[in-house]
Amino acid sequence: MAIYSNGNSRINLGGGSRTGFRWGGLLVAVLFAGFSLCKYYSSSQLNEVTGETQRVGTITKEQEMMLGVESAPRMAQEYGGLYPDEKAQAYVKQIGQRIVQNSAANQSGYTYDFHLLADPQVVNAFALPGGQVFITYALFSRLSKEDQLAGVLGHEIGHVIARHSAERMAQQELAQGLTGAAVIAAGDYNSAQGIQMIANMVGMKYGRDQELESDDLGVRFMFESGFDPRALIDVMRILEEASQGGQRQPEFFSTHPNPENRVQKINEAIVKYSQGKSFGEPAIKLKDPNFR
Numbered sequence: 001m002a003i004y005s006n007g008n009s010r011i012n013l014g015g016g017s018r019t020g021f022r023w024g025g026l027l028v029a030v031l032f033a034g035f036s037l038c039k040y041y042s043s044s045q046l047n048e049v050t051g052e053t054q055r056v057g058t059i060t061k062e063q064e065m066m067l068g069v070e071s072a073p074r075m076a077q078e079y080g081g082l083y084p085d086e087k088a089q090a091y092v093k094q095i096g097q098r099i100v101q102n103s104a105a106n107q108s109g110y111t112y113d114f115h116l117l118a119d120p121q122v123v124n125a126f127a128l129p130g131g132q133v134f135i136t137y138a139l140f141s142r143l144s145k146e147d148q149l150a151g152v153l154g155h156e157i158g159h160v161i162a163r164h165s166a167e168r169m170a171q172q173e174l175a176q177g178l179t180g181a182a183v184i185a186a187g188d189y190n191s192a193q194g195i196q197m198i199a200n201m202v203g204m205k206y207g208r209d210q211e212l213e214s215d216d217l218g219v220r221f222m223f224e225s226g227f228d229p230r231a232l233i234d235v236m237r238i239l240e241e242a243s244q245g246g247q248r249q250p251e252f253f254s255t256h257p258n259p260e261n262r263v264q265k266i267n268e269a270i271v272k273y274s275q276g277k278s279f280g281e282p283a284i285k286l287k288d289p290n291f292r
Contacts, residue, residue, distance in 0.1 A: 049104050049161050050217070059166050061109050065130030072115070072132045080118035083137050092116045095146065096133060096153045103224035105157050112160070114153060116140055123242040127156040129165040142238050147231030150222055155232070158217030164210045208257045212265050219269035229270050236263050 096114030112131040125135040222229040
């Protein structure tokens with residue numbers, strides 16, 4: 001709004017008062033926020049494996065798979081590339097595909113691939129959209145049973161099946177829209193920062209819920225493919241030991257649940273899916289040089 005001054009008087013050349021401008025900004029903000037909310041809540045799809053209706057925006061499974069395949073080489077490079085032992089790579093792929101082929105994961109329509117990363121220090125496993133699954137050598141080398149590896153991979157397959165990446169993308173798009181509306185309404189970036197902080201904390205809780213859902217699905221897929229799901233509890237203990245002397249942030253400010261809290265949920269999932277099934281002795285040792 002331009003203002004011209006001649007010394008004694010001030011002439012408003014903008015054609016409106018500051019109050020009018022503020023009300024206009026609020027109206028635009030309301031429309032902007034309403035559009036973002038309508039887009040988020042109207043974009044839902046049924047997950048044929050979990051049976052849940054999810055808000056995943058407009059992204060398709062084909063787009064998820066393309067995104068995952070395109071991102072896989074860059075992600076591998078961040079962890080030192082692929083582990084050079086072809087036999088170990090084949091072993092990880094074998095366990096992963098056994099889970100997929102013998103569980104409800106094979107109904108998802110995704111194409112899966114499993115990769116052992118060379119990083120010897122970072123204890124981690126993760127999944128990209130559409131079925132690209134990774135485990136670092138730092139975590140792989142801490143496992144002692146085939147079932148433990150199956151637990152790690154089953155959990156990551158759970159992220160893919162539950163379309164957590166698509167959910168996060170849709171949620172982040174909503175948060176960005178609401179933050180933009182807040183900037184317009186407040187006319188103050190500092191106020192918007194506070195709103196964004198709240199949105200980020202909501203996103204953290206959402207991430208923890210995703211982790212627990214993937215634990216649940218991991219137990220289900222382990223049962224269906226003949227692995228002992230109790231090994232996933234062993235994995236939680238391994239993750240706990242891998243944390244630096246037990247020093248970690250309080251759960252409320254972390255994107256992952258504390259391992260001890262996850263154990264309780266895993267035990268509940270084992271009871272839910274066991275249906276009277278019994279468990280035999282753990283199967284193959286990972287340190288078998290022949291990777292049988």
